[in-house]
Amino acid sequence: MPKPAHLNFYIDPNRCIGCQACVQACTECDTHRGESMIHLEFVNRAQSVQTVPVVCMHCEQPTCAEVCPADAIKRTGDGVVQSALKPRCIACGNCVLACPFGVPEVNDERQIMMKCDMCYDRTSSGKKPMCATVCPSQALFFGTREQIDQLRPLSEPINRFQFGNQTISTRVFVMAPKQIARVQPHLDVTAAMDESPQSRAVLLKVVADPFEDVQI
Amino acid sequence: MSRVDARVDTPGREGLTGTAPANLYTPVVDTEDITVAPDGRPMDEQPRWRRDFPIDVPEDLYVARRDFMKFMVLTSLAFTAGQFWIVAQNWLRRRRGVPELKRIAGIADLPVGGALTFVYPQDTDRCVLIRLEADVLVAYSQQCTHLSCAVIPQAERNRLYCPCHEGAFDLRSGRPIAGPPNRPLTRVVLDVRGQDIYATGIELRTV
Numbered sequence: 001m002p003k004p005a006h007l008n009f010y011i012d013p014n015r016c017i018g019c020q021a022c023v024q025a026c027t028e029c030d031t032h033r034g035e036s037m038i039h040l041e042f043v044n045r046a047q048s049v050q051t052v053p054v055v056c057m058h059c060e061q062p063t064c065a066e067v068c069p070a071d072a073i074k075r076t077g078d079g080v081v082q083s084a085l086k087p088r089c090i091a092c093g094n095c096v097l098a099c100p101f102g103v104p105e106v107n108d109e110r111q112i113m114m115k116c117d118m119c120y121d122r123t124s125s126g127k128k129p130m131c132a133t134v135c136p137s138q139a140l141f142f143g144t145r146e147q148i149d150q151l152r153p154l155s156e157p158i159n160r161f162q163f164g165n166q167t168i169s170t171r172v173f174v175m176a177p178k179q180i181a182r183v184q185p186h187l188d189v190t191a192a193m194d195e196s197p198q199s200r201a202v203l204l205k206v207v208a209d210p211f212e213d214v215q216i
Numbered sequence: 217m218s219r220v221d222a223r224v225d226t227p228g229r230e231g232l233t234g235t236a237p238a239n240l241y242t243p244v245v246d247t248e249d250i251t252v253a254p255d256g257r258p259m260d261e262q263p264r265w266r267r268d269f270p271i272d273v274p275e276d277l278y279v280a281r282r283d284f285m286k287f288m289v290l291t292s293l294a295f296t297a298g299q300f301w302i303v304a305q306n307w308l309r310r311r312r313g314v315p316e317l318k319r320i321a322g323i324a325d326l327p328v329g330g331a332l333t334f335v336y337p338q339d340t341d342r343c344v345l346i347r348l349e350a351d352v353l354v355a356y357s358q359q360c361t362h363l364s365c366a367v368i369p370q371a372e373r374n375r376l377y378c379p380c381h382e383g384a385f386d387l388r389s390g391r392p393i394a395g396p397p398n399r400p401l402t403r404v405v406l407d408v409r410g411q412d413i414y415a416t417g418i419e420l421r422t423v
Contacts, residue, residue, distance in 0.1 A: 061254045065271040077274045166254070 002078035003123040009132065010148045010157055011053060012175040015139035016040075018051035022131035022140060029119070029130060035107065037116040038131050053140055055131065056081060056103045056116035057161075057170035064095035064104055064115070072113070079171045080120055084113040100163045100189070118172075154178055160186035320345055320355075320406075320413045331369040333358065336404055336415045343404050344369055344376075345413065346387065353413060356390045357402035367401065376401065390421075399423070 018040065026036040039054040062081045065073040072088035073095060075081045084095075084104075091111040095104040104115040119129035123142075127133075132142035141148060148157060157173035158181055167186065174187065253262050270276050315337030326332060331346040334355075345355040346369050356376065358366045365380035375393065376385040383395030390401040405417040 062271060063254075066254060071269045073271070074273045074276055075271050077272065082273075 001124045002076065003080055003118065003120070004126060005078065006144050007123070007126075007142060008145065008148075008157075009055065009058075009118060009129070009172040010141040010143070010175060011055065011172065012139050012141065012152065012155065013050075013052040014175070015137045016051050016053055017137050017139070018049060019136060021134045021136060022053055025130040025134040026116075031121065032114055035114065037114065039102070053131065053135075054101060054103060055129075055140070055172065056118065057101050057168075057172045058118065060169045060171065063098045063100060063166075063168070067094045067098040069094060076120075078124075080118050080123070081115075082117050082120065083115050086112060089113050100161070100166065100168065148173075148175075156181035158185065158187060162186050162188040162190070164190050314417055315415075317407075318415045320415055322411050323408065323413060324411060326353075326413075329371045331371065334415075337418065342366065343415075345404075345406075346371060348387065353406050353408065354388065354390070355404035355406050355415065356385075357404065357418070359402070360397055361392070361399040361401060362395070362397040 020040055022038050023036045023040050026038045027034060041052050041054055043050045043052055058079055058081050062073065062075060065075065065081065069092060070088045070090045072084040073081065074085065089112045091106050091113060093106045095113055096106055104113050106113050123129060128142040132140040152175055154177065155175040156178045158176045159170045159173045161168045253266060259267060318336055320334045321332060326347045328347055328350055331344055333342060333344050335341055336343050342358040343355055344358050345353065347353050360367050360378040360383055362381060362383055365378050367376040367378045367385060370377050371387065374387045376387060378395065381396045383397045384393050385391060385401050386393050390403055392398055392400060400421045403419040403421065404415050405419055407414045407416045
């Protein structure tokens with residue numbers, strides 16, 4: 001049974017409070033016990049406590065699957081990019097190097113790549129992914145477009161990302177301020193690497209400078 | 217949370233309570249959509265390998281009727297050709313006849329427990345002759361039945377040992393007792409006439 005097409009994953013990094021509940025919930029899952037498939041990344045640890053949950057974005061042109069020499073990474077018909085197929089994966093780590101979001105990881109002991117598959121055992125039976133279930137601040141939200149529009153009237157889901165010359169569209173959405181999303185419909189991720197945030201409030205230029213010509 | 221209306225039938229707010237049926241909304245993406253290459257060009261312009269190794273599971277599992285028929289026809293052809301190959305091999309073997317008699321060594325050359333190598337029936341077929349007891353002589357082809365490495369007789373351990381993959385054969389019967397080989401060694405039929413040992417034939421065995 002596929003993941004219901006009207007249910008989508010929405011990530012709102014602004015709301016992340018760094019409580020690690022998603023990591024703990026993911027670790028407890030029986031399919032990969034003891035290993036978390038969700039990564040909680042610090043944006044700029046020296047100056048800020050801001051964290052960002054990183055789940056698999058389920059690209060429409062998955063780079064991990066493009067670079068896999070063993071043809072081990074497959075996407076089901078509902079757009080969910082699955083973990084590497086056990087009989088095929090050779091644990092070469094190409095996907096780890098290629099993924100622009102840094103999602104896949106190679107498990108050295110078991111010699112297999114494991115990545116977030118949007119809790120396919122749960123979502124395919126209509127339940128939420130475990131991280132979205134436990135997130136206390138709804139930084140990770142799994143539901144319908146109508147729900148997220150209602151809950152976040154000032155934000156707009158964005159699913160296009162720019163990494164240098166590579167543009168990626170994903171099945172997982174990231175929330176961005178509505179006015180900015182209208183001006184610039186994609187996040188320029190590599191642009192943020194040129195500039196480090198100045199104050200405690202982390203502001204990275206993943207979108208066009210919001211305070212330059214856009215009134216919020 | 218006052219913005220969220222609990223009633224499902226409010227226009228524009230359907231499904232907000234989570235009690236709405238799953239089929240309330242039409243899917244926004246086609247569940248059977250094909251793999252889009254990173255350069256965005258259609259599948260017809262892509263290299264052949266991209267069609268052979270699709271990323272999407274529905275395409276990966278899809279087998280075209282023509283490909284299936286091609287596989288079936290070619291496989292049946294291969295089986296048929298294999299039958300003729302077996303017949304031809306049998307005919308050739310019968311045509312070669314029994315290998316001719318060949319003197320290997322004198323009995324006096326070989327002490328009890330000793331071994332010596334010889335070639336039989338062709339110059340490329342290396343064999344080993346072992347004297348187990350005063351009147352018990354055995355001879356086998358040296359080719360291990362696993363991957364044709366040369367086996368080494370180890371009379372003190374009562375076995376023929378293949379160092380390539382730790383295979384071992386029983387010295388008396390030539391049957392495999394350890395390691396990867398699962399067929400016995402080819403036996404050379406011996407005949408002792410007077411003080412000379414002769415090879416009179418080979419015995420191919422499968423079990």
